[in-house]
Amino acid sequence: MKSFPAILMLIIISFPLIEAQEIPESQVYLNKYFPPPESSGGWRKNTNPGFIESLGIDTQKLKEFGEWNVKNNWDGKSLMPKSCIVIKNGWIIGEWYADKDGKKTSVDEGKNKKARLASNGKSISMALFGITVKESGNGIIPGDLSLESKVYEKRWLPEGFPLSDPRKEQISFDQIFRHVSGLMPESAGEDRGGEKNSITFIVGKHPEHSESAKLYYNPDCPEEYFPKSTYSSVGFSHFTLIFKNLYGIPAYQVLEKKLLNPVGIKDVGYYPYLQQDYSEWLNENIRWVTHGGLFLTPRDYARFAYFLMHDGKWGHQQLTNEDWIEQFRTTAEYPNICGNVEGTWTSGKTKQVGNKGYFPEYPNDMFRIAGSGLNMAYIIPSLDLILIRTSQIYTNSIWDTREKEFLNKFFSAIKDNETNITGKKVKSPHNALPGQVIKDPNNPSWLVYNKDDNEDGLFDPFFLCGAGDPEGFLYRGKRRTDGTRDGDQMKLIRKLKENGGNSIYLMAVRTHGGDAWKSKKENPVIYPDDKHNPWINQEPKNGLNEKILDQWEVWFEEMDKNGLIIYFFIYDDAINVSDQFGWSLEPNGELDPDEKEFIQTLINRFKHHRHLIWCIMEEAQEIGENWQLHTSKIAEAIREADDYHHVIASHQLGGNIFYHANDLNIDQFAVQTSKDEVITVEDLHQWMLKAWENSNGRYNLNMSEDYVHGNISCPNQDREEIRKRNWAAAMAGAYVMVLGMEIDNTPETWLRDCRILQTFFESTNFNQMFPSDSLAFGETNYVLSAENYDYILYSSDSKNNLGLKHLTKGIYSFTWLDCVDGTKKYTQNVDIQEGNFTWEKPPGFGKEVALYIRREDKRPEK
DSSP, rough: OOOOOOHHHHHHHOTTTOHHHOOOOTTTTOOOOOOOOGGTTOOOEEEOOOHHHHHTTTTTHHHHHHHHHOOOOSSSOOOOSSSEEEEEEEEEEEEEEEEEEEEEEHHHHTOOOOEEEEEEEHHHHHHHHHHOOOOOTTTSHHHOOOOOOOOOOOTTOOGEEEEGGGGGGOOOOOHOOOOOOSOOOOTTTTOSGGGSSHHHTTTTSSOOTTTTTSSSSOOOOOTTTTTOOOHHHHHHHHHHHHHHHHSOOOOOHHHHOOOOOOGOOOOOOOSTTSSOOHHHHHHHGGGGGTOOOEOOOOOHHHHHHHHHTTTTTTTTTTTSSSTTTTHHHHHHTTTEEEOOOSSSOGGGGTSSSOOOOOOTSSSSOOEEEETTTTTEEEEEEETTTTEEEOOEEEEGGHHHHHHHHHHHHTTTTTTOSSSOOOSSSSOOOGGTTTTTTTTTTTTTTTTSOOOOTOSSSOOEOOOOEEEETTGGGOOOOOTTTOEHHHHHHHHHHHHHHHOOOOOOEEEEEEOTSSSHHHHHHHTTTTOOOOOSSOBBBOOOOGGGOHHHHHHHHHHHHHHHHHTTTEEEEEEOOOOHHHHHHHHHHHHHHHOOOOHHHHHHHHHHHHOOSSSSSEETTGGGGGGOHHHHHHHHHHHHHHHHOOTTEEEEEESSSBOOOOTTTTTOOEEEEEOOOOTTTOOOOHHHHHHHHHHHHHTTTTSSSEEEEEEEIIIIIITTOOHHHHHHHHHHHHTTTTEEEEEEETTTTTOOHHHHHHHHHHHHTTTTTTGOOOEOOGGGTOOOOEEEEEETEEEEEEEOOOSSSSEEEEEEEEEEEEEEEEETOOOOEEEEEEESSSSEEEEEOOOOOOOOOEEEEEEEEOOOOO
């Protein structure tokens, strides 16, 4: 997390009406102001430029942020008016409104128009249940409720009995909040109309609609339903019945009496609020009240966010227990009140739910509530700051991009913000070396160079397409008495330098279960011994052999200066660290001290190289017991020792689900394909698309071991198959290392194919793009897009053209590539109208072609 000490101290010192006091930086600073109801004057407001500037915020950039939020509908259609509010230290310092078409309206007109907040209703239900928990503990209502209480309990849910599924007796309130209850998820085709609004449907007893009767997976076992989303509005609908039964009045009355009215929210609407009289509808069609049918004015939405920021307190009244809200906002396990921690907004067992959005550049006490249609509130207690926007813009597929833009635009207005989120100043994150390959701070799905050679204010994109072998690179050649090698390593490096392929997949330890024995048996000329580790006399307790490390440094220096990635595995596969070295995890879960010393000595020895990626182990499941924790602890040790924050990867057995998706210390999933599932080029593309979907923007992908590459394409000398598989993976959002590309016997044409792919991608802004095959038109197979701006199109068998759907009107430049011989053709400043288009490929180009389309008249917000 980047700290904001200068801003905080400026706020504390200069803020009017607050008693001066010394407050430690580590202490959350919140003023004691609470706004009266709108009918009694409402929020205090000060939009005077001098006041805003005194808070450390640029007035003009703040204005641009607000107007940007309400003036356009981006890629979707808005069904309702839009709003944006910024509240700092309890003051509204910016407020903007527009109608559904983006036409600006006055504050007096806009502030009173209610917006449907969609799944923000779930956040409100979580807060209301917190009040219920407190009152049950005080004896105000029966029972002693908690997060772990069972939902299906006759005292508060008699309608659920007899159970429609015996597993329902296991469901806890916490599981509903985490969306892992097993109750009918949206992805099961749930709709919320007609008879499905009934009590009987909620509890699984509707005679004609049995969809909600059976659980879709065992409670708290979302992996049984993975990779589909387990997000369940049906689960939250149970609260409508529970609140009614506990208090003896309809749920909407409980909500107003216990939560909304005490915080000053008096003007409330419920779906469908446009009806003249829907009080009877509220009693009978109950589902919307507690999961997504609440309508509030934007200022009242901000009021609820303010209540959450103060951990359930309003004025002198603590409505929930003091720690109730905190347990949600300080973790990423709960999609509807979700903290900016743990690597993603939704982690662990809820990883398949919710949106991308972990932002390590910003305070880690930031949390979010949100609802469909881009209704969202970002709450940062340490800055006493709330950002609000309301709208009903669809589709929700644009959420991930707009969320990042939303935060980037606002934080660019903070004068002392030292983070590199606007692109205006490219600084070295985490003390990275100039030109170093790093994770893209703006998009963890890709890597970039820590430089800005084209001076566009953004990190230059980096693309990895290289050799996935020889894994025994460090041990090629006859072993000398001092442990060094008389091998061909420099020759292999020069071959890559001259032809292409910007990586070598290599390993430090290949003994004690690794593949050293196999290499000696199958290639005795290249590997005349099996002493493939860097320890003195092959014994870990003797320490590292400095002569060996000195020789590695010579090779690594040559690789580094020629832009070749040192893809450095610490352990080979099949090495059980506990059994082989005695390095079990300590009782407290920490690494054995000797293992940590070994790892960190390697890191400190070679961390000064710019083209370096650490990889923990090949097929990490084979490291031994507690393999996931062990892997995480190794990553933690690497991160602790690496001052330059190099990329850290983890490799697994075949599969496209990453078991360290939420580990903040692991940046890349080194993917091994499944030989039974991934055979054809199209199989590979679709399989990697699923890997991309599973990543949810939390890490980047490296197709480091494709079974067909290593066992069929390369042995059969099938250059075309290898090249097409490389492009298929790249167009699915992955980097490429070719298993079986041993370099010494690799045809130069294969290496040039890698360079063509690498240099083409690095000439684009692919690191701002996402797989978008649905936009393919004409003879296009695959598409990467930064929609409405830039695209990469690819076809493996184009006879005449490439095409694209839904191109926005604008001025575009075109770069064509023949993927086989590297020929390029450029066309600049073409005026194109909106629509679906095909473009005839240039004369003489072969069937494998790519096209980069770049919009010139308008660029994405940085």
